[in-house]
Amino acid sequence: MRIGIARLWHEANSFSVCQTKLEHFEAREWCRGDEAAVLYRNTSTEPGGALSWAAMHPDVELVFSRCASAAPAGPVEQTLLDRLTAEIAEDPALTGIDGLYLSLHGACIGTVDPDPETTLVAALRRRFPKLPIAASFDMHACIAPELAGMLNAATVYRTYPHIDMAEAARDALDMLAHIIRNGVQSRVLLKTIDRILPSFNMRTDGPGPMLDIEKEARAAGLKIGGKSLFPVAYPFASFAYADVPQANSGVLVTCEDRYQGQALADHVAGYMRGTQVRFQPDLPSAEAVLAGRPWADGSRVAILEPADNPLSGGIGDTPGLFRAAMNAGLPEGSVFAFFSAPEIVAEAHRAGIGAELDISLGARLDARFGEPVACRAEVLRITDGRFQNEDAMERGMKVDLGPTALLRVGNLRVIVTTGCQSPNDSAYFRLHGIEIDDVPVLLAKAKNHFRAAFGNRFDVIQSCETLGPAMADVSKLPFRNVPRERFNLKEQRVT
Numbered sequence: 001m002r003i004g005i006a007r008l009w010h011e012a013n014s015f016s017v018c019q020t021k022l023e024h025f026e027a028r029e030w031c032r033g034d035e036a037a038v039l040y041r042n043t044s045t046e047p048g049g050a051l052s053w054a055a056m057h058p059d060v061e062l063v064f065s066r067c068a069s070a071a072p073a074g075p076v077e078q079t080l081l082d083r084l085t086a087e088i089a090e091d092p093a094l095t096g097i098d099g100l101y102l103s104l105h106g107a108c109i110g111t112v113d114p115d116p117e118t119t120l121v122a123a124l125r126r127r128f129p130k131l132p133i134a135a136s137f138d139m140h141a142c143i144a145p146e147l148a149g150m151l152n153a154a155t156v157y158r159t160y161p162h163i164d165m166a167e168a169a170r171d172a173l174d175m176l177a178h179i180i181r182n183g184v185q186s187r188v189l190l191k192t193i194d195r196i197l198p199s200f201n202m203r204t205d206g207p208g209p210m211l212d213i214e215k216e217a218r219a220a221g222l223k224i225g226g227k228s229l230f231p232v233a234y235p236f237a238s239f240a241y242a243d244v245p246q247a248n249s250g251v252l253v254t255c256e257d258r259y260q261g262q263a264l265a266d267h268v269a270g271y272m273r274g275t276q277v278r279f280q281p282d283l284p285s286a287e288a289v290l291a292g293r294p295w296a297d298g299s300r301v302a303i304l305e306p307a308d309n310p311l312s313g314g315i316g317d318t319p320g321l322f323r324a325a326m327n328a329g330l331p332e333g334s335v336f337a338f339f340s341a342p343e344i345v346a347e348a349h350r351a352g353i354g355a356e357l358d359i360s361l362g363a364r365l366d367a368r369f370g371e372p373v374a375c376r377a378e379v380l381r382i383t384d385g386r387f388q389n390e391d392a393m394e395r396g397m398k399v400d401l402g403p404t405a406l407l408r409v410g411n412l413r414v415i416v417t418t419g420c421q422s423p424n425d426s427a428y429f430r431l432h433g434i435e436i437d438d439v440p441v442l443l444a445k446a447k448n449h450f451r452a453a454f455g456n457r458f459d460v461i462q463s464c465e466t467l468g469p470a471m472a473d474v475s476k477l478p479f480r481n482v483p484r485e486r487f488n489l490k491e492q493r494v495t
Contacts (some may be wrong), residue, residue: 001060001180003173004097005036005050006088007067007097010118011140012109013313014243015469016074017366017478018420019111025080027400027419029069033093036064043396045102046136049166053173060177065091067103071421072313078112089123099132099176100124103169106141107239114244114481118147120263125150134176136168137252138209140199140239148190152179153254156234158214159204161452175254178229184256186230191265192250193273193365196486197237200281200306200463200472203448205455209278210237215272217251231255231264235272237279241313243481276489281472283465286321290328295441300457306447307369307468309422314445316340316420318369319362320466321443326373330411334441335434337423338415339364345418348379348405350461355379358408363416369467375412380433381406385418386478387427391453399428406432412443424449 007029010020022030031039040047047067053067066087070076091483094100102121110116124133126437134153137143139160148154153175155168197210197458204211217233227232231253238249251268255261286305295301307319308314325336339361347357357379385401402418415423415432423429423444429436436442437457444450448471451461465472474487485491 001177002063002097003176004063004065004094004100004333005047005062005067005103006065006100006167007047007103008084008108009069009103010076010106011072011105011107011138011239011313012075013072013212013241013469014075014109015241016313018073018315019485020070020073022077022080024070024073025068028071029067032066035065036067037062044163044166044392044394045397046165046169046294048396049169050173052166053170057177063093063097065094072311073420074313075109075111077403078110081110081113081116081138083119085123088120090129097131099134099180100128101173101176102133102135104135104137106137106143106236107242109242109244115144115147115210115246118144121147121150125286132176132179134172136172137236138162139236141234142238142242142247143190143235143242143250143252145190146174148188148252151188152176152186154234154252155189156236156252158234160199160202160210161205161393161449163452165394176231184254186254187255187258187261189253189255189258189261189265190250191253192248193268193269193276194486195489196240196247196482197249197276197279197438197489198281198472198474199237199312199448200283201279202237203451205451209275213268213272213275220264220267226258231261233264233268235268240474241477243479245481247482248486280489283463283472286324286464286466289462289464290324294460294462295331300440301460301462302442302444302450302454302458304444304446304450304461304463305466305468306463306473307466308445309447309470310420310445310449311422311449312470314470315365316417316445317362317365318466318468318469319373320354320370322362322462323370323373325412325443326410331440332411332475333439334412334443335439336412336414336443337429338417338445340418340420341416342402342418344416345403345405348407348416349382349403351379353379353381375409377407377409379405380408380413383431385431387431389425390427391425393424393449393452404432413430422446425453438474467475
Protein backbone atom coordinates (compact mmCIF):
# COMPACT_ATOMS: atom_id res chain seq x y z
CA MET A 1 0.00 0.00 0.00
CA ARG A 2 1.45 3.34 -1.07
CA ILE A 3 0.22 6.36 0.88
CA GLY A 4 1.13 9.89 -0.11
CA ILE A 5 1.76 12.51 2.57
CA ALA A 6 1.70 16.29 2.26
CA ARG A 7 1.64 19.01 4.90
CA LEU A 8 0.49 22.64 5.05
CA TRP A 9 0.53 23.72 8.69
CA HIS A 10 0.13 27.39 9.45
CA GLU A 11 -2.23 29.39 11.66
CA ALA A 12 -2.77 32.95 10.43
CA ASN A 13 -3.81 35.86 12.64
CA SER A 14 -5.61 38.38 10.44
CA PHE A 15 -4.54 41.23 12.74
CA SER A 16 -0.81 40.54 12.68
CA VAL A 17 1.34 42.91 10.66
CA CYS A 18 3.91 40.14 10.09
CA GLN A 19 3.31 38.55 6.69
CA THR A 20 4.47 34.92 6.45
CA LYS A 21 7.04 34.24 3.73
CA LEU A 22 9.19 31.38 2.44
CA GLU A 23 11.96 32.22 4.90
CA HIS A 24 9.60 31.53 7.80
CA PHE A 25 8.76 28.09 6.45
CA GLU A 26 12.42 27.35 5.76
CA ALA A 27 13.24 28.24 9.37
CA ARG A 28 10.79 25.63 10.62
CA GLU A 29 9.74 22.98 8.05
CA TRP A 30 10.25 23.03 4.29
CA CYS A 31 11.08 19.57 2.97
CA ARG A 32 9.97 16.65 0.81
CA GLY A 33 10.89 13.06 0.01
CA ASP A 34 13.64 11.37 2.01
CA GLU A 35 14.56 14.68 3.63
CA ALA A 36 11.12 14.79 5.24
CA ALA A 37 11.47 11.30 6.68
CA VAL A 38 14.76 12.30 8.28
CA LEU A 39 13.41 15.55 9.71
CA TYR A 40 10.28 14.09 11.29
CA ARG A 41 11.46 10.70 12.55
CA ASN A 42 11.02 10.36 16.35
CA THR A 43 9.22 13.69 16.65
CA SER A 44 5.85 14.36 18.29
CA THR A 45 4.37 15.82 15.10
CA GLU A 46 1.84 14.56 12.57
CA PRO A 47 4.51 13.41 10.07
CA GLY A 48 6.38 11.85 13.00
CA GLY A 49 3.20 9.99 13.91
CA ALA A 50 2.85 8.82 10.31
CA LEU A 51 6.36 7.40 10.37
CA SER A 52 5.76 5.56 13.64
CA TRP A 53 2.48 4.23 12.22
CA ALA A 54 4.18 2.99 9.06
CA ALA A 55 6.83 1.25 11.15
CA MET A 56 4.05 -0.91 12.58
CA HIS A 57 2.63 -1.67 9.11
CA PRO A 58 5.36 -3.29 7.00
CA ASP A 59 3.01 -3.53 4.01
CA VAL A 60 2.83 0.29 3.79
CA GLU A 61 5.13 2.65 1.91
CA LEU A 62 4.93 6.38 2.68
CA VAL A 63 5.57 8.81 -0.17
CA PHE A 64 6.39 12.31 1.10
CA SER A 65 5.40 15.22 -1.11
CA ARG A 66 6.01 18.83 -0.04
CA CYS A 67 5.73 19.34 3.73
CA ALA A 68 5.63 22.93 4.93
CA SER A 69 5.09 24.48 8.34
CA ALA A 70 5.74 27.95 9.71
CA ALA A 71 5.12 29.39 13.14
CA PRO A 72 1.78 31.21 13.47
CA ALA A 73 1.89 34.81 12.24
CA GLY A 74 0.08 36.94 9.67
CA PRO A 75 -1.34 35.68 6.34
CA VAL A 76 0.93 33.75 3.98
CA GLU A 77 2.30 35.39 0.85
CA GLN A 78 -0.03 34.31 -1.97
CA THR A 79 2.65 33.48 -4.54
CA LEU A 80 4.17 31.05 -2.03
CA LEU A 81 0.82 29.34 -1.46
CA ASP A 82 0.27 29.07 -5.21
CA ARG A 83 3.69 27.46 -5.57
CA LEU A 84 3.09 25.05 -2.71
CA THR A 85 -0.34 24.03 -4.05
CA ALA A 86 1.12 23.31 -7.47
CA GLU A 87 4.06 21.37 -6.03
CA ILE A 88 1.77 19.03 -4.12
CA ALA A 89 -1.12 18.73 -6.58
CA GLU A 90 1.21 18.10 -9.54
CA ASP A 91 3.88 16.07 -7.73
CA PRO A 92 4.96 13.12 -9.95
CA ALA A 93 5.91 11.18 -6.81
CA LEU A 94 2.21 10.82 -5.97
CA THR A 95 1.47 8.93 -9.18
CA GLY A 96 0.05 5.51 -8.39
CA ILE A 97 -0.63 6.06 -4.69
CA ASP A 98 -3.50 4.16 -3.06
CA GLY A 99 -4.45 6.94 -0.65
CA LEU A 100 -3.39 10.38 0.55
CA TYR A 101 -2.91 11.74 4.05
CA LEU A 102 -2.83 15.52 4.51
CA SER A 103 -1.45 17.19 7.63
CA LEU A 104 -3.38 20.46 7.66
CA HIS A 105 -3.83 23.10 10.31
CA GLY A 106 -7.17 24.43 9.14
CA ALA A 107 -6.52 28.12 9.88
CA CYS A 108 -4.13 29.04 7.08
CA ILE A 109 -4.95 32.29 5.27
CA GLY A 110 -3.34 33.74 2.17
CA THR A 111 -2.80 37.38 1.41
CA VAL A 112 -5.37 36.90 -1.37
CA ASP A 113 -7.01 33.48 -0.84
CA PRO A 114 -8.94 33.33 2.47
CA ASP A 115 -9.03 29.51 2.41
CA PRO A 116 -5.89 28.04 0.81
CA GLU A 117 -6.40 24.60 2.38
CA THR A 118 -9.69 24.18 0.53
CA THR A 119 -7.89 25.37 -2.61
CA LEU A 120 -5.18 22.74 -2.10
CA VAL A 121 -7.59 19.86 -1.54
CA ALA A 122 -9.70 20.95 -4.53
CA ALA A 123 -6.60 20.82 -6.74
CA LEU A 124 -5.83 17.32 -5.45
CA ARG A 125 -9.42 16.23 -6.04
CA ARG A 126 -9.21 17.37 -9.64
CA ARG A 127 -6.19 15.13 -10.11
CA PHE A 128 -7.48 12.26 -7.94
CA PRO A 129 -11.31 12.30 -8.16
CA LYS A 130 -11.77 8.86 -6.57
CA LEU A 131 -8.69 8.57 -4.34
CA PRO A 132 -9.31 8.07 -0.60
CA ILE A 133 -8.07 11.21 1.20
CA ALA A 134 -7.76 11.65 4.97
CA ALA A 135 -6.69 14.78 6.81
CA SER A 136 -5.86 15.86 10.34
CA PHE A 137 -6.54 19.32 11.75
CA ASP A 138 -5.63 21.52 14.66
CA MET A 139 -8.34 22.04 17.29
CA HIS A 140 -8.42 25.70 16.19
CA ALA A 141 -9.27 25.02 12.56
CA CYS A 142 -11.68 27.05 10.42
CA ILE A 143 -13.15 24.37 8.16
CA ALA A 144 -15.32 25.20 5.18
CA PRO A 145 -18.12 22.82 4.12
CA GLU A 146 -16.42 22.45 0.72
CA LEU A 147 -13.25 21.19 2.38
CA ALA A 148 -15.01 18.63 4.56
CA GLY A 149 -17.00 17.42 1.57
CA MET A 150 -13.85 16.49 -0.36
CA LEU A 151 -12.46 14.23 2.39
CA ASN A 152 -13.07 10.57 3.18
CA ALA A 153 -11.81 10.76 6.77
CA ALA A 154 -10.71 13.44 9.21
CA THR A 155 -9.27 13.79 12.70
CA VAL A 156 -8.68 16.78 14.98
CA TYR A 157 -6.33 17.17 17.94
CA ARG A 158 -8.23 16.19 21.10
CA THR A 159 -5.82 17.78 23.58
CA TYR A 160 -4.92 21.35 24.43
CA PRO A 161 -1.98 21.83 24.94
CA HIS A 162 -1.67 19.87 21.71
CA ILE A 163 0.33 16.86 22.80
CA ASP A 164 -1.55 14.39 20.55
CA MET A 165 -0.40 15.61 17.14
CA ALA A 166 1.20 12.24 16.34
CA GLU A 167 -1.91 10.40 17.55
CA ALA A 168 -4.13 12.52 15.28
CA ALA A 169 -2.03 11.37 12.32
CA ARG A 170 -2.05 7.71 13.37
CA ASP A 171 -5.84 7.73 13.80
CA ALA A 172 -6.31 9.33 10.38
CA LEU A 173 -4.04 6.72 8.81
CA ASP A 174 -5.90 3.89 10.56
CA MET A 175 -9.10 5.10 8.93
CA LEU A 176 -7.43 5.65 5.57
CA ALA A 177 -5.94 2.14 5.54
CA HIS A 178 -9.33 0.67 6.50
CA ILE A 179 -10.97 2.55 3.64
CA ILE A 180 -8.34 1.36 1.13
CA ARG A 181 -8.30 -2.28 2.23
CA ASN A 182 -12.06 -2.72 2.47
CA GLY A 183 -13.27 -0.44 -0.30
CA VAL A 184 -15.27 1.57 2.23
CA GLN A 185 -17.35 4.45 0.86
CA SER A 186 -16.91 6.90 3.72
CA ARG A 187 -17.51 10.64 3.93
CA VAL A 188 -16.88 13.53 6.30
CA LEU A 189 -19.84 15.54 7.61
CA LEU A 190 -19.45 19.04 9.01
CA LYS A 191 -21.82 20.55 11.57
CA THR A 192 -21.12 24.06 12.82
CA ILE A 193 -22.68 25.92 15.77
CA ASP A 194 -22.45 29.52 14.51
CA ARG A 195 -20.15 30.38 17.38
CA ILE A 196 -16.39 30.86 17.81
CA LEU A 197 -15.04 29.46 21.06
CA PRO A 198 -12.07 31.48 22.40
CA SER A 199 -9.25 29.28 23.63
CA PHE A 200 -8.53 30.88 27.03
CA ASN A 201 -10.69 28.32 28.90
CA MET A 202 -10.11 25.45 26.50
CA ARG A 203 -7.41 23.38 28.21
CA THR A 204 -8.00 19.63 28.36
CA ASP A 205 -5.30 18.83 30.94
CA GLY A 206 -7.83 19.43 33.70
CA PRO A 207 -11.57 19.97 34.24
CA GLY A 208 -13.14 22.28 31.70
CA PRO A 209 -15.67 22.63 28.88
CA MET A 210 -13.47 21.31 26.05
CA LEU A 211 -12.57 18.18 28.00
CA ASP A 212 -16.29 17.60 28.60
CA ILE A 213 -17.02 18.07 24.88
CA GLU A 214 -14.31 15.58 23.92
CA LYS A 215 -15.64 13.00 26.38
CA GLU A 216 -19.18 13.44 25.10
CA ALA A 217 -18.06 13.12 21.48
CA ARG A 218 -16.27 9.85 22.22
CA ALA A 219 -19.14 8.44 24.26
CA ALA A 220 -21.77 9.38 21.67
CA GLY A 221 -19.71 7.82 18.89
CA LEU A 222 -19.45 4.54 20.78
CA LYS A 223 -23.17 4.58 21.57
CA ILE A 224 -24.18 5.12 17.95
CA GLY A 225 -21.54 3.01 16.24
CA GLY A 226 -20.74 0.38 18.85
CA LYS A 227 -17.30 -1.13 18.32
CA SER A 228 -17.15 -0.22 14.62
CA LEU A 229 -14.60 2.28 13.37
CA PHE A 230 -17.29 4.64 12.06
CA PRO A 231 -18.96 6.98 12.85
CA VAL A 232 -16.37 8.96 14.80
CA ALA A 233 -16.69 12.59 15.90
CA TYR A 234 -13.98 15.22 16.30
CA PRO A 235 -15.02 18.60 17.72
CA PHE A 236 -13.08 21.74 16.79
CA ALA A 237 -13.24 25.27 18.17
CA SER A 238 -12.16 27.54 15.30
CA PHE A 239 -9.51 30.26 15.54
CA ALA A 240 -10.73 33.45 17.16
CA TYR A 241 -8.33 35.75 15.24
CA ALA A 242 -9.01 34.53 11.71
CA ASP A 243 -11.17 37.11 9.95
CA VAL A 244 -12.51 34.72 7.31
CA PRO A 245 -16.08 33.60 6.53
CA GLN A 246 -15.39 29.95 7.42
CA ALA A 247 -14.38 30.81 11.00
CA ASN A 248 -16.87 28.76 13.01
CA SER A 249 -16.77 26.04 15.68
CA GLY A 250 -18.29 22.64 15.16
CA VAL A 251 -17.66 18.95 14.68
CA LEU A 252 -16.30 16.70 11.92
CA VAL A 253 -17.83 13.22 11.68
CA THR A 254 -16.38 10.45 9.52
CA CYS A 255 -19.03 7.89 8.66
CA GLU A 256 -20.23 5.24 6.19
CA ASP A 257 -23.91 5.64 7.04
CA ARG A 258 -24.99 9.24 6.50
CA TYR A 259 -27.92 8.97 8.92
CA GLN A 260 -25.74 7.65 11.73
CA GLY A 261 -23.16 10.32 10.99
CA GLN A 262 -25.69 13.13 10.95
CA ALA A 263 -27.21 11.95 14.23
CA LEU A 264 -23.76 11.99 15.84
CA ALA A 265 -22.90 15.40 14.40
CA ASP A 266 -26.20 16.89 15.60
CA HIS A 267 -25.71 15.47 19.09
CA VAL A 268 -22.17 16.76 19.53
CA ALA A 269 -23.01 20.17 18.07
CA GLY A 270 -25.94 20.46 20.46
CA TYR A 271 -23.72 19.59 23.39
CA MET A 272 -21.20 22.21 22.29
CA ARG A 273 -23.92 24.87 22.23
CA GLY A 274 -24.86 23.92 25.76
CA THR A 275 -21.31 24.49 27.01
CA GLN A 276 -20.44 27.61 24.99
CA VAL A 277 -20.91 30.11 27.83
CA ARG A 278 -18.19 28.32 29.83
CA PHE A 279 -15.61 29.43 27.23
CA GLN A 280 -16.19 33.13 27.92
CA PRO A 281 -12.82 34.60 29.00
CA ASP A 282 -12.54 36.95 31.97
CA LEU A 283 -8.91 37.99 32.40
CA PRO A 284 -7.60 40.57 34.90
CA SER A 285 -5.38 43.35 33.64
CA ALA A 286 -1.60 43.04 33.85
CA GLU A 287 -1.56 45.87 36.38
CA ALA A 288 -4.09 44.07 38.61
CA VAL A 289 -2.14 40.81 38.58
CA LEU A 290 1.17 42.48 39.41
CA ALA A 291 -0.39 44.68 42.09
CA GLY A 292 -1.51 41.51 43.86
CA ARG A 293 2.15 40.43 44.21
CA PRO A 294 1.39 36.69 44.03
CA TRP A 295 5.09 35.98 44.65
CA ALA A 296 5.10 37.76 48.03
CA ASP A 297 4.49 34.54 49.98
CA GLY A 298 7.44 32.83 48.30
CA SER A 299 5.39 31.21 45.55
CA ARG A 300 7.05 30.71 42.18
CA VAL A 301 4.85 32.54 39.68
CA ALA A 302 4.35 32.57 35.91
CA ILE A 303 2.35 35.49 34.48
CA LEU A 304 1.27 34.94 30.88
CA GLU A 305 0.45 37.56 28.25
CA PRO A 306 -1.76 35.66 25.76
CA ALA A 307 -2.64 38.79 23.77
CA ASP A 308 0.84 38.58 22.21
CA ASN A 309 1.27 34.80 22.26
CA PRO A 310 3.08 33.81 19.04
CA LEU A 311 1.10 30.57 18.81
CA SER A 312 -2.02 32.72 18.49
CA GLY A 313 -0.36 34.91 15.87
CA GLY A 314 1.22 37.33 18.34
CA ILE A 315 4.13 39.42 17.13
CA GLY A 316 6.42 39.40 20.20
CA ASP A 317 6.25 43.19 20.20
CA THR A 318 3.46 44.47 22.46
CA PRO A 319 4.66 46.42 25.52
CA GLY A 320 1.71 46.03 27.92
CA LEU A 321 3.00 43.44 30.40
CA PHE A 322 6.59 44.67 30.26
CA ARG A 323 5.56 48.26 30.98
CA ALA A 324 3.45 47.15 33.94
CA ALA A 325 6.35 45.07 35.28
CA MET A 326 8.85 47.94 35.33
CA ASN A 327 7.62 49.28 38.68
CA ALA A 328 6.13 46.11 40.16
CA GLY A 329 8.96 45.30 42.57
CA LEU A 330 9.70 41.92 41.01
CA PRO A 331 12.24 39.75 42.87
CA GLU A 332 15.82 39.53 41.63
CA GLY A 333 16.27 36.83 39.00
CA SER A 334 12.85 37.25 37.41
CA VAL A 335 12.64 36.71 33.65
CA PHE A 336 10.69 38.35 30.81
CA ALA A 337 10.29 36.13 27.73
CA PHE A 338 10.38 37.74 25.28
CA PHE A 339 10.62 40.51 22.70
CA SER A 340 11.24 39.85 19.03
CA ALA A 341 13.62 42.68 18.11
CA PRO A 342 16.29 41.76 15.54
CA GLU A 343 17.87 45.23 15.61
CA ILE A 344 18.43 45.12 19.37
CA VAL A 345 19.80 41.57 19.13
CA ALA A 346 22.27 42.71 16.47
CA GLU A 347 23.29 45.68 18.61
CA ALA A 348 23.87 43.39 21.61
CA HIS A 349 25.99 41.01 19.53
CA ARG A 350 28.10 43.90 18.25
CA ALA A 351 28.54 45.41 21.72
CA GLY A 352 29.32 42.12 23.46
CA ILE A 353 28.70 40.71 26.92
CA GLY A 354 28.88 43.33 29.68
CA ALA A 355 27.99 46.25 27.42
CA GLU A 356 25.25 48.66 28.41
CA LEU A 357 22.70 49.79 25.84
CA ASP A 358 20.06 52.49 25.75
CA ILE A 359 17.16 50.83 23.96
CA SER A 360 13.38 50.84 23.53
CA LEU A 361 11.41 47.60 23.82
CA GLY A 362 8.03 46.95 22.24
CA ALA A 363 6.00 48.70 19.52
CA ARG A 364 8.75 48.10 16.98
CA LEU A 365 6.31 46.72 14.42
CA ASP A 366 2.93 47.98 15.52
CA ALA A 367 2.15 50.97 17.75
CA ARG A 368 -1.59 50.20 17.98
CA PHE A 369 -1.04 48.26 21.20
CA GLY A 370 1.03 50.77 23.19
CA GLU A 371 4.11 52.96 23.06
CA PRO A 372 7.68 51.55 23.31
CA VAL A 373 9.35 51.34 26.72
CA ALA A 374 12.72 53.11 26.96
CA CYS A 375 15.25 51.45 29.26
CA ARG A 376 18.93 50.85 29.93
CA ALA A 377 20.04 47.25 29.47
CA GLU A 378 23.17 45.24 30.23
CA VAL A 379 24.09 42.42 27.83
CA LEU A 380 24.34 39.19 29.83
CA ARG A 381 24.49 36.54 27.11
CA ILE A 382 24.36 36.15 23.32
CA THR A 383 23.40 32.95 21.45
CA ASP A 384 22.86 31.57 17.96
CA GLY A 385 19.22 30.81 18.85
CA ARG A 386 19.33 27.09 18.07
CA PHE A 387 18.02 24.32 20.31
CA GLN A 388 15.96 21.12 20.20
CA ASN A 389 12.59 20.77 21.95
CA GLU A 390 12.74 18.39 24.88
CA ASP A 391 9.30 18.72 26.48
CA ALA A 392 5.96 17.17 25.53
CA MET A 393 4.85 19.45 22.70
CA GLU A 394 6.69 18.81 19.42
CA ARG A 395 9.39 16.93 21.31
CA GLY A 396 12.47 16.32 19.18
CA MET A 397 11.88 19.16 16.72
CA LYS A 398 14.81 21.49 16.09
CA VAL A 399 14.13 25.19 16.63
CA ASP A 400 15.99 28.18 15.18
CA LEU A 401 15.13 31.54 16.75
CA GLY A 402 17.89 33.31 14.88
CA PRO A 403 20.50 35.12 17.02
CA THR A 404 19.27 36.05 20.49
CA ALA A 405 20.44 38.02 23.52
CA LEU A 406 19.76 37.98 27.24
CA LEU A 407 19.62 41.46 28.74
CA ARG A 408 19.32 42.78 32.29
CA VAL A 409 16.81 45.59 32.80
CA GLY A 410 16.52 46.40 36.51
CA ASN A 411 15.63 43.18 38.32
CA LEU A 412 14.48 41.54 35.10
CA ARG A 413 16.41 39.31 32.75
CA VAL A 414 14.89 39.94 29.32
CA ILE A 415 15.18 37.51 26.40
CA VAL A 416 15.32 39.25 23.01
CA THR A 417 15.15 37.19 19.84
CA THR A 418 15.37 37.56 16.08
CA GLY A 419 12.51 35.17 15.32
CA CYS A 420 9.13 35.10 17.01
CA GLN A 421 8.33 31.82 18.78
CA SER A 422 6.61 31.04 22.06
CA PRO A 423 8.80 30.24 25.10
CA ASN A 424 7.18 26.84 25.67
CA ASP A 425 10.12 24.51 26.20
CA SER A 426 12.80 24.09 28.87
CA ALA A 427 15.49 24.12 26.20
CA TYR A 428 14.41 27.63 25.15
CA PHE A 429 15.42 28.94 28.57
CA ARG A 430 18.49 26.75 29.00
CA LEU A 431 19.82 28.20 25.73
CA HIS A 432 19.94 31.52 27.59
CA GLY A 433 21.58 30.10 30.71
CA ILE A 434 18.29 30.04 32.62
CA GLU A 435 17.13 27.03 34.62
CA ILE A 436 13.38 27.49 34.73
CA ASP A 437 13.05 25.89 38.19
CA ASP A 438 15.23 28.65 39.65
CA VAL A 439 13.13 31.55 38.29
CA PRO A 440 11.03 33.25 41.00
CA VAL A 441 8.73 35.12 38.57
CA LEU A 442 8.44 34.46 34.85
CA LEU A 443 6.61 36.88 32.56
CA ALA A 444 5.94 35.17 29.23
CA LYS A 445 4.24 35.88 25.92
CA ALA A 446 2.47 32.54 26.00
CA LYS A 447 -0.86 30.85 26.61
CA ASN A 448 -2.15 27.35 27.25
CA HIS A 449 0.65 25.47 25.43
CA PHE A 450 3.01 26.84 28.08
CA ARG A 451 1.49 24.36 30.52
CA ALA A 452 2.58 21.31 28.53
CA ALA A 453 6.14 21.91 29.77
CA PHE A 454 5.64 24.07 32.86
CA GLY A 455 2.19 23.31 34.26
CA ASN A 456 3.62 21.54 37.30
CA ARG A 457 6.72 23.68 37.71
CA PHE A 458 5.18 26.91 39.03
CA ASP A 459 3.04 27.37 42.12
CA VAL A 460 0.90 29.98 40.35
CA ILE A 461 0.18 30.43 36.64
CA GLN A 462 -1.93 33.48 35.87
CA SER A 463 -2.96 34.93 32.51
CA CYS A 464 -3.60 38.64 32.15
CA GLU A 465 -5.23 40.86 29.55
CA THR A 466 -3.21 43.43 27.59
CA LEU A 467 -3.66 45.02 24.19
CA GLY A 468 -2.44 42.81 21.34
CA PRO A 469 -3.39 40.94 18.17
CA ALA A 470 -4.71 37.98 20.21
CA MET A 471 -6.43 39.77 23.10
CA ALA A 472 -9.42 38.24 24.85
CA ASP A 473 -11.66 41.22 24.10
CA VAL A 474 -12.13 40.71 20.36
CA SER A 475 -14.51 43.69 20.21
CA LYS A 476 -11.38 45.85 19.98
CA LEU A 477 -10.24 44.08 16.79
CA PRO A 478 -11.49 45.25 13.37
CA PHE A 479 -13.32 42.15 12.07
CA ARG A 480 -14.89 42.52 8.62
CA ASN A 481 -15.74 38.96 7.54
CA VAL A 482 -16.92 37.24 10.72
CA PRO A 483 -20.38 38.13 12.07
CA ARG A 484 -20.04 39.63 15.55
CA GLU A 485 -22.78 37.35 16.85
CA ARG A 486 -20.40 34.38 16.56
CA PHE A 487 -18.52 35.78 19.55
CA ASN A 488 -21.69 36.10 21.67
CA LEU A 489 -21.40 33.05 23.92
CA LYS A 490 -24.19 34.02 26.30
CA GLU A 491 -27.01 33.74 23.77
CA GLN A 492 -28.03 30.28 22.54
CA ARG A 493 -28.95 29.85 18.90
CA VAL A 494 -30.18 26.68 17.25
CA THR A 495 -28.74 26.05 13.78
